[in-house]
Amino acid sequence: SKGLGIITSSIAYQYAREVWPEASVLKLGFSYPFPDALIREFAQGVDRLLVVEELDPFIEEHVKALGISCQGRDFVPGIMELSVDRLLQSRRLMDGGEATRKEEDPYRELLPPRPPVLCPGCPHRGVFYALSREDVVVTGDIGCYSLGAFPPLDRMDSILCMGAGVSMAHGMEKAGEKRKVVGVVGDSTFFHSGITGLLDIVYNKGHSTIIVLDNRTTAMTGHQDHPGTGRTISGEPTVAVSIEDIGRACGINRVRSIDPYQLDDAREAIKEELAALEPSLIVSRAPCPLRERRRVGAMRTILAEECRACELCLSLGCPAIEGVDGVMKINQTLCAGCGLCEQICPARAIVSREGV
Ligand code: SF4
Ligand code: SF4
Known part of the structure; x- marks a missing residue:
């Protein structure tokens, strides 16, 4: 046979x-x-x-x-x-048997839980962390940034189709949502289907804040180029379309860019735009470290004698940060050196490895 x-x-x-x-x-x-x-x-x-x-x-x-x-x-x-x-x-x-409703993965008991999270060093983490400190509704859509919906960041309230991060923000606001609505959209998705929603926000006198999570690539589907990267899909040099210019051309007066690795500055900028009584566009710009194939900065480590085991660093959802039996560690093979954990540690226990 x-x-x-x-x-x-x-x-x-x-x-x-x-x-x-x-x-x-x-x-x-x-x-x-x-x-x-x-x-x-x-x-x-x-x-x-x-x-x-x-x-x-x-x-x-x-x-x-x-x-x-x-x-x-x-x-x-x-x-x-x-x-x-x-x-x-x-x-x-x-084999002639019957289907059962019972799940029977033989490896289920053996495998440690591994929830879907943003990569170590992902620039989107800074924006979602900043948003997790605000009482706002966050509408999102399809991209690697959709991972911001999962705990512990847990900072996306809706995910629908591409472009819905922008259009649903406007729709929720017009439907009477009392809280400020923030729409998040990736750079590639913005060019694909975010611009029309942005026009509608201006046209219909909305107040939403739209954050373009610009990691300079189409990360989720394999790091393809897009109209903002300055390269054609086959890698030849071409015009790099400016997200900020498109925002201004749509009629948005409040357009700014932020560095998502500078947490205090990013939080301040987001707060200011949330307070504005007109639509605003924030471009959070930092390249995807996976595409760049390099660390963002120096790897970080935790000084055991300084750590209070408060577990605040775990709220970033960085897979490089591990807490085992109350002892916090940074996995040195995973850390991409973005420095976000260092910025939020209240005990200053997280430092650059180079400084140890
Ligand atoms: S945030 Fe700082 S003090 Fe708290 S557990 Fe993490 S390393 Fe330790
Ligand atoms: S451990 Fe800290 S510095 Fe390293 S990737 Fe995670 S958040 Fe960034």
């Missing part, structure tokens, strides 16, 4: 390997255009063919269109993200 063959791609590949370790797997490096000859050759080498992919049956339909018999949506769920748990259900169904 030639056994089961699985055609898959991206993250679904990892799950499929765990759930069907005995299967032959064809992992497509990208899902279009299809390597038809390779798919045909692979299909001939297996008895039963399963396509494991998230959401629309894009690969499955193509395989069937080639005249190759396969299964996919018969067993693999078509809504929401896949996981090892969900595919274990698929496996049981394929």
